[in-house]
Amino acid sequence: QVLLQESGPGLAKPAQTISLTCTVSGGSITTSDYYWTWIRQSPGKGLEWLGDIGYNGITDYNPSLMSRTSISRVTSKNQFTLQLSSVTPEDTAVYYCARLVYTSYDYWGPATQVTVSS
Numbered sequence: 001q002v003l004l005q006e007s008g009p010g011l012a013k014p015a016q017t018i019s020l021t022c023t024v025s026g027g028s029i030t031t032s033d034y035y036w037t038w039i040r041q042s043p044g045k046g047l048e049w050l051g052d053i054g055y056n057g058i059t060d061y062n063p064s065l066m067s068r069t070s071i072s073r074v075t076s077k078n079q080f081t082l083q084l085s086s087v088t089p090e091d092t093a094v095y096y097c098a099r100l101v102y103t104s105y106d107y108w109g110p111a112t113q114v115t116v117s118s
């Protein structure tokens with residue numbers, strides 16, 4: 001059983017950089033063919049893919065957010081992290097980490113709420 005758990009600040013002010021961490025247990029983030037993903041859902045909107053980091057450390061980003069997004073990992077802790085810079089209230093959302101295998105997301109974290117407000 002693979003478990004993912006998001007952690008983050010909960011509340012941020014506009015223009016700040018937020019950092020969210022996903023801690024994975026029950027499986028290694030370096031295992032072949034798995035991609036570790038960040039997804040969010042803003043109020044009243046659908047799911048939005050933010051980006052992912054592969055088992056090999058290669059990253060991929062949503063082009064619309066690429067200039068503000070960075071995903072990294074700490075393999076010794078089996079964690080991967082999302083940094084989103086210059087946040088605005090439009091970045092208020094529920095943020096999920098998930099595991100992608102081929103074309104399916106098979107494991108998800110329970111999500112963490114991020115609210116951007118002054």
